[in-house]
Amino acid sequence: MTTVLGQNQYGKAENRVVKITRDGDTHHIKDLNVSVALSGDMDDVHYSGSNANVLPTDTTKNTVFAFAKEVGIESAEQFGIALARHFVTSQEPIERARIRIEEYSWDRIATSDANSRFIGADEVRHSFVRNGTQTRVAQITFDGERWEVLSGLKDLTVLNSTNSEFWGYVKDKYTTLQEAYDRILATSVSTWWRYNWTSDEDRAPNWNKSYDQARTHILQAFAETYSLSLQQTLYQMGSRVINSRSEIDEIRFSLPNSHHFLVDLEPFGLKNDNEVYFAADRPYGLIEATVLRDGAEQRIPFDMTNL
């Protein structure tokens, strides 16, 4: 044999599961995209085609849907933990499970009539509108002993219309950028953070509360930082999360710098007093970094935020 099998994993990707929980007339919706990746004693199926150790990917798909009913979806993390535990503990050849989840959030639609015949309140209990483009993400990995839970979000688009400067940078013969003392700072936050919970012996964090709080700290740090660079803003967002949330040891960001260029209105005899911008979609600066609790291990993969 001149070749050997390297790292391998398999499972059903992107299971789109929607769960409606009915509390009388008030309905709740959970909308997930769940990807299962299993690994373990899978040499034979690759070398000889023996499927004796292979739990079909079709079964992993069915398990996702059955667990939506049997276990319920309280949070992406709790759901991923239940699935990972199931695959690793129920099938001898499966040694490791990685569950990736995207969660799309929905808001209730407000009624036009506060005395709506549906509920006599200001929201329809069964009508929802997709909440922007922001997506919550989670990745749960279990090897039978140790948990690794990463959570995060992507496509959280934010903009500061002032309190951003960029100057004092290196200039060489190719530099044309003008120094900016009052610019727009806009980005679309993609981030993953890592919980320091690793063992069933310890109490797991409150996943939904942690998520909400981390998101709030990121937004507040973005809004409250007087920015001299997007790199500085990134570090402020990360350190605010680490310093405020003891259950989180590491956070990584991928921040596209969504450039807003002042438009030259002189040809039209108009003065552009920092009012009219061209929002370029590409190219964009891409600022990426990890912020760690002092002494913590860096474990979030560098390219994770681009998933």
Ligand SMILES: O=c1[nH]c(=O)c2[nH]c(=O)[nH]c2[nH]1
């Ligand atoms: O916040 C910024 N960081 C950079 O590194 C950079 N480079 C650039 O051209 N504009 C900016 N803005």
